[in-house]
Amino acid sequence: MSSHAGSVAVFCGSRMGNNPVYHRTAQIAGEFLAQNSVRLIYGGGANGLMGVVADAAIRAGGAVTGVIPDFLKTREKMHERVSELIVTSSMHERKQIMFTRADAFWVLPGGFGTFDEMVEILTWKQLGRHDKPIVLVNVAQWGNAVLAMLDEAVSQGFASANARAMIQVVPDVASALACSAPERRESTYPVDTL
Numbered sequence: 001m002s003s004h005a006g007s008v009a010v011f012c013g014s015r016m017g018n019n020p021v022y023h024r025t026a027q028i029a030g031e032f033l034a035q036n037s038v039r040l041i042y043g044g045g046a047n048g049l050m051g052v053v054a055d056a057a058i059r060a061g062g063a064v065t066g067v068i069p070d071f072l073k074t075r076e077k078m079h080e081r082v083s084e085l086i087v088t089s090s091m092h093e094r095k096q097i098m099f100t101r102a103d104a105f106w107v108l109p110g111g112f113g114t115f116d117e118m119v120e121i122l123t124w125k126q127l128g129r130h131d132k133p134i135v136l137v138n139v140a141q142w143g144n145a146v147l148a149m150l151d152e153a154v155s156q157g158f159a160s161a162n163a164r165a166m167i168q169v170v171p172d173v174a175s176a177l178a179c180s181a182p183e184r185r186e187s188t189y190p191v192d193t194l
Helices: 020-035 048-059 091-101 112-126 144-155 173-178
Strands: 007-011 039-042 064-069 084-088 104-107 134-137 167-170
Touching: 007 020, 007 091, 007 112, 020 039, 020 048, 020 173, 039 048, 039 091, 048 064, 064 091, 084 091, 091 112, 104 112, 112 134, 112 144, 134 173
Parallel strands: 007 039, 007 104, 039 064, 064 084, 104 134, 134 167
Antiparallel strands: none
């Protein structure tokens, strides 16, 4: 565990997605984190891939922190069996807590909320607010389109190649764990983005 992050925030879908490999990837992610004594920090829901990753970590004996806004407790079906559940008053507070507590960030298959979290945490790294690893697990190439959007921002002159390189892309969870050791553990939350 010493070479890995002490905690990883996992961004992923509150739905299952259409490909069964997404379910399996979320399951493996939860198991891997637990088996390596890495705390899972995630959005606190029991639905979709969020629920799968949390359930897998719990079954494997891992520590799980769920962070969910009050207004999503019913919609995302708040997970009642996590070791630590934090209910926030807003999405901003949820993101702040996840950002502060995580040593690294994994982006698993997901939709608009997952894209939002990925782009925000990547922007903060670009702005020098943290230097924590950001890893997109591109299983079944689910993330190709969003990665193409980042590449297009570079080719159109809106982002630098250095900024684009701040997100690592790996094919599977094992590779994500291997590159999740933080360079340094800063936890300065960029409040000016609220």
